[in-house]
Amino acid sequence: MVNWAEVYDCRFDTDRVPELLERVESEDDADTWKELGYRLVLEHDLVSAASFVALPRLVRLASGSASARRLAGEILERAAGHHGCDDLLVDCADAVSEFRELLDRYLQSRPADYLAAFRALLAAEEQFHWAAVLGDFTDDFYRVDCPHCAVEVTIAIGDYGRYSTVRDWHLGDVSRRDLRPVSPEALSGVGRWMYRTAARDGEDMLSEGIAHLFGDAECPSCACVFNVADEYTSANRPVLR
Known part of the structure; x- marks a missing residue:
């Protein structure tokens, strides 16, 4: 049994989250969900502790x-942060496993919010760095340091x-190199x-973008391939931790 009197939400209250959860369990009300998200x-x-x-x-x-589904995904996407609730996250292992299976089934229905659900599934798989940045590959950018010369390379x-490029504030993308x-067989x-x-x-579009993201790039500065x-x-x- 949870002692909510000891569980603080993101606004440092202890009484609102249990009340809001009871409401959404009986009625799918948009305003209640909005406040619940605000507190979790x-x-x-x-x-916060209340989130887990x-x-x-x-x-x-x-x-x-x-x-x-959206709120559970947002919580998991932040699970690697400095929240001080690692023991509570461990207690959620069964729920995370259940959520992982639910999301995988949901993705197979090809929903309109596919990317959001895909990112939530990445978080459930503890791929937090990809869950935080993966886009739809219409206009995505990733910044990495060249492992040879340490120059910052922008991956577009x-x-x-x-392509890979060295981005200049005044000149824009300098010396593009095709990714x-x-x-798929080599992944x-x-x-x-x-x-x-x-x-x-x-x-x-997502699978093709992933093939480029997990492929190789050439550093425009030193020609190192990584x-x-x-x-x-x-x-x-x-x-x-």
Whole structure:
């Protein structure tokens, strides 16, 4: 039994979240969901103890409620942050596993909010760095340091091209180099899972973008060739405690 009197939300209150959860369990009210989100997820990627205590109940609602699914995903996307609630997150293991299976089924229905659900699934798989930045590849940019000369390289994947460049404040993209996408057969690990999931669900632009993201880039400064995903992951993947 949860002692809500000891569980603070993001606004440092203890009484509102349990009351709001009871409301949404009986009625899918937009204003109630708005306040619940306000109390469970803060700006700047912050969550609270109440966020993780509420997570199992949100997951139970997620199969029939888009609001519950969205809010549970937002909480998980912030689970690697400095929230001081690691023990509560561990207690959510069963709920996270259930949410992972629910999201995978939901993605196969090819929903309108596919990308949001895909990012939530990435978070459920503890791929927090990709959950935080993955876009729809219409105008995506990733910044990495060249592993050879340490210059900052901008990786562009979108409608305007798929290339590596050194971005200059005045000159724009300098010395573009075409990206070298990986073949689906050569993918492994999380890259293969991401690609196969998107391809399975007919998300061609997403799967093609993933092939470029997990492919190679050439540094415009020193011509070093490096793997984009490896360098981005090395610099951005959080270390779980």
